[in-house]
Amino acid sequence: MSKKALLSGDEALAFGAYEAGLKVACAYPGTPSTEILETLATFPELDVQWSVNEKVAYEVALGAAISGVRSLFACKHVGLNVAMDPLMTSSYTGILAGFVVVVCDDPGMHSSQNEQDTRWVSIYAKLPMLEPASPREAKEYVKQAFEISEKFDTPVILRMTTRVAHTKEDVTLGDRVVPQQPPFERNIAKYVMVPGNAYGRHIFVEQRLNKLKALSEKTKFNRIEPGDKKIGFITSGVSYQYLKETYPDASYLKLGMTYPFCDDKIRAFAKTVKKLYVVEELDPFLEEHIKSLGLKCHAKDPSFRIGELLPELMPAVVKGEVKHEIKAVTRKPRLCPDCPHWATFATLKKLDFYVAGDIGCYTLACLPPTSALHSCLCMGAGVTFNEGWRKGAPDKKIVGVVGDSTFVHSGITGLINAAYNKAKGVIFILDNSTTAMTGGQQHPATGLTIRNEPTKKLILEDLCRACGADNVDVIDPKNRAEFDALVEKRINEDALSVIISRHPCKLLRQ
Amino acid sequence: MADKTYNITFGGTGGQGILKAAEICGWAAMYAGYHVKKSEVHGMAQRGGSVESHIRFGKKIFSPLVQQGGADILLCFHPEEHDRLKSFLKADGKDLMEYLEKAKAAIENPRHLNTFLVGVLSAYLPIKPDCWQKAIEAVFKKKYVEENKGVFLKGREMGQL
Numbered sequence A: 001m002s003k004k005a006l007l008s009g010d011e012a013l014a015f016g017a018y019e020a021g022l023k024v025a026c027a028y029p030g031t032p033s034t035e036i037l038e039t040l041a042t043f044p045e046l047d048v049q050w051s052v053n054e055k056v057a058y059e060v061a062l063g064a065a066i067s068g069v070r071s072l073f074a075c076k077h078v079g080l081n082v083a084m085d086p087l088m089t090s091s092y093t094g095i096l097a098g099f100v101v102v103v104c105d106d107p108g109m110h111s112s113q114n115e116q117d118t119r120w121v122s123i124y125a126k127l128p129m130l131e132p133a134s135p136r137e138a139k140e141y142v143k144q145a146f147e148i149s150e151k152f153d154t155p156v157i158l159r160m161t162t163r164v165a166h167t168k169e170d171v172t173l174g175d176r177v178v179p180q181q182p183p184f185e186r187n188i189a190k191y192v193m194v195p196g197n198a199y200g201r202h203i204f205v206e207q208r209l210n211k212l213k214a215l216s217e218k219t220k221f222n223r224i225e226p227g228d229k230k231i232g233f234i235t236s237g238v239s240y241q242y243l244k245e246t247y248p249d250a251s252y253l254k255l256g257m258t259y260p261f262c263d264d265k266i267r268a269f270a271k272t273v274k275k276l277y278v279v280e281e282l283d284p285f286l287e288e289h290i291k292s293l294g295l296k297c298h299a300k301d302p303s304f305r306i307g308e309l310l311p312e313l314m315p316a317v318v319k320g321e322v323k324h325e326i327k328a329v330t331r332k333p334r335l336c337p338d339c340p341h342w343a344t345f346a347t348l349k350k351l352d353f354y355v356a357g358d359i360g361c362y363t364l365a366c367l368p369p370t371s372a373l374h375s376c377l378c379m380g381a382g383v384t385f386n387e388g389w390r391k392g393a394p395d396k397k398i399v400g401v402v403g404d405s406t407f408v409h410s411g412i413t414g415l416i417n418a419a420y421n422k423a424k425g426v427i428f429i430l431d432n433s434t435t436a437m438t439g440g441q442q443h444p445a446t447g448l449t450i451r452n453e454p455t456k457k458l459i460l461e462d463l464c465r466a467c468g469a470d471n472v473d474v475i476d477p478k479n480r481a482e483f484d485a486l487v488e489k490r491i492n493e494d495a496l497s498v499i500i501s502r503h504p505c506k507l508l509r510q
Numbered sequence B: 001m002a003d004k005t006y007n008i009t010f011g012g013t014g015g016q017g018i019l020k021a022a023e024i025c026g027w028a029a030m031y032a033g034y035h036v037k038k039s040e041v042h043g044m045a046q047r048g049g050s051v052e053s054h055i056r057f058g059k060k061i062f063s064p065l066v067q068q069g070g071a072d073i074l075l076c077f078h079p080e081e082h083d084r085l086k087s088f089l090k091a092d093g094k095d096l097m098e099y100l101e102k103a104k105a106a107i108e109n110p111r112h113l114n115t116f117l118v119g120v121l122s123a124y125l126p127i128k129p130d131c132w133q134k135a136i137e138a139v140f141k142k143k144y145v146e147e148n149k150g151v152f153l154k155g156r157e158m159g160q161l
Helices: A009-019 A036-039 A054-067 A077-082 A084-092 A118-125 A135-154 A196-218 A237-246 A265-273 A285-292 A313-319 A339-348 A360-365 A382-391 A404-420 A461-466 A480-491 B018-031 B079-088 B096-106 B111-120 B127-138 B144-159
Strands: A004-008 A026-028 A047-050 A071-076 A098-107 A156-160 A167-172 A224-225 A226-235 A250-255 A258-259 A275-279 A355-358 A399-402 A426-429 A469-475 A496-502 B004-015 B034-038 B050-058 B072-077 B087-095
Touching: A004 A135, A004 A250, A004 B018, A009 A036, A009 A098, A009 A135, A009 A156, A009 A167, A009 A258, A026 A036, A026 A054, A036 A047, A036 A071, A047 A054, A047 A237, A047 A339, A047 B127, A054 A071, A054 A077, A054 A084, A054 A098, A054 B111, A071 A077, A077 A084, A077 A098, A084 A118, A084 A196, A084 A226, A098 A135, A118 A156, A118 A258, A135 A156, A135 A167, A135 A196, A156 A237, A167 B018, A196 A258, A224 A265, A226 A237, A226 A285, A237 A313, A237 A355, A275 A285, A275 A313, A339 A360, A339 A426, A339 A480, A339 A496, A339 B111, A355 B050, A360 A399, A382 A399, A382 A426, A399 A404, A399 A461, A404 A426, A404 A461, A404 A496, A426 A480, A461 A469, A461 A496, A469 B050, A480 A496, B004 B018, B004 B079, B018 B034, B018 B050, B018 B111, B018 B127, B050 B079, B072 B079, B072 B096, B072 B111, B079 B087, B079 B096, B087 B096, B096 B144, B111 B127, B111 B144
Parallel strands: A026 A047, A026 A071, A071 A098, A098 A156, A226 A250, A226 A275, A355 A399, A399 A426, A426 A496, A469 A496, B004 B072, B072 B087
Antiparallel strands: A004 A167, A167 B034, A224 A250, B004 B050, B034 B050
8 A cells, every 4th residue: 555644745845856766955944945855854865955055055956957867956935036046047058857946935924024926937037837736736746847857958946835835735655766867968058158058048948938838738737627617717826725615616727837828728718717717826927927818807906916815815806805904913923032142132232233134033133122123134134234234324333143044145245245345343143053943954054964964064253254354253142241241342343343142042952 | 434524723822732733633634534634834933923723634625724714623722822713613613722721730741732632632523543543653753652642542531521
């Protein structure tokens, strides 16, 4: 009998990739995508890594695919922004063995700083995109994604949302089948994207899009479910699941391959129903395209582009009603009692600093009554905002804060920039020796790999000195008096200083 | 196997073991042969924020989320979260809030609250005892399986009274 397990979308995707013969997987942690790599790391025959950041992860995984082994890159939606540089040109280079780009969007921002809709990337980068609507589909689609990747010489984007990534479903497990490895060869015209070669590859990309469109027309992932002819829904992802609960008898065109669009199938489906509705979360991605085909369709009110859709909202969404905003009364997250960040922020608040913040648990220091963190933009901006803010507000007491994992991800270049451009001030590296917010993953400065194996440990204090910081202090913020005295001393110096505020996260396993 | 679809909403705060409780229930329903979907939210919620998890099982399940007013059973680990989530309960749904204080009084180790309350919940669901036992084996590390089986059974007894 085949084995079953209750798996999340992330876990099911990982099992599917494993069964498809995946060899290399790279990512930086990010909710709701983190568990993909954590699951893959449990298979000893795979080469799995937490990379320094998403750009690095993408390049290592793509390089592996070009060398001949099936590879996977995973990230959250904002993580893809960091990897956009390699992603755009990888559309031109294509691959040798299958390469899948998994992106998890977070409608409703359960744990994110924006609600960007990754589906647009597929148009922009001219890459095919699959959208599973459940963990079972995640497992099935990732296998197909490797096949498409190899058949069409393309990275394949596999997009999930939080409600797919973090839904668990009973899933059947299968055997691992490793395809024969194609030989790695030099191919300058394909892999050296200088203008002359890139022109030729752009021609290839446009031809590939036409072939992928033909695939989109015939794939079973774009499925017509005939039903009541009065109402027809074109939908994808978790919206399909919600609709099926409320309108079980309607006709459906359920899209699993959402780019390139299957125009012929869409037109054919539209002809069979009296009233056509497009239901999708976030941006009007399907809606705008379907309207551009000259088809008359009903879509949600723009107010529903904000936040996630929920099953009980379906009637209002379908009727085109304006969203009725309900004030959430959920208990807000806060720093754990006894968290070392409390000590650091007590000092920053007492000294009334303007604090350029970053992304991590410590972002929660913005919440009242502490209110001692004054920006959160993207990974690394705690370092660079310190420099930027000083340009317009030189009379203010400005500092920057960044976590240890975040500093390694995107803060290092900002610190070098500050030193090079003669910026001053104090940057605090809030070093709790883990990637805490996403559940405690390893990174280069912990000296352990994704499998907790010892590796070369990045010494942050040495690195900061090499970047050009005038002073680098390492101090435990829980030594309050000593910490306060050091901060007061450094803030009054005409220097670029780094204070590594080091105390391990209390959630770290001892 | 019952024809009906079962909808259960779990609620509490980060660190109370809500996700683990829902996990046991999900595995048990799977072992009983149902199609199961369970939703949860991770990330920031772990930092003491509201945590909720929904489980739906039956012959064929679409939405991973229980609708407002759609839960057959509501199991909350915290009175304030109960206030927030009671709108999920069906008019004739079963609210297990009455067991929270009794459960707290019945356990020696506060970490056992989730398993105990799952035991209570099990008394209200058409899932056989061996499926629950297998679920506990699947969800807990080996060294915690036996103690949790014991706690579960005590909870189940309370639910069956």
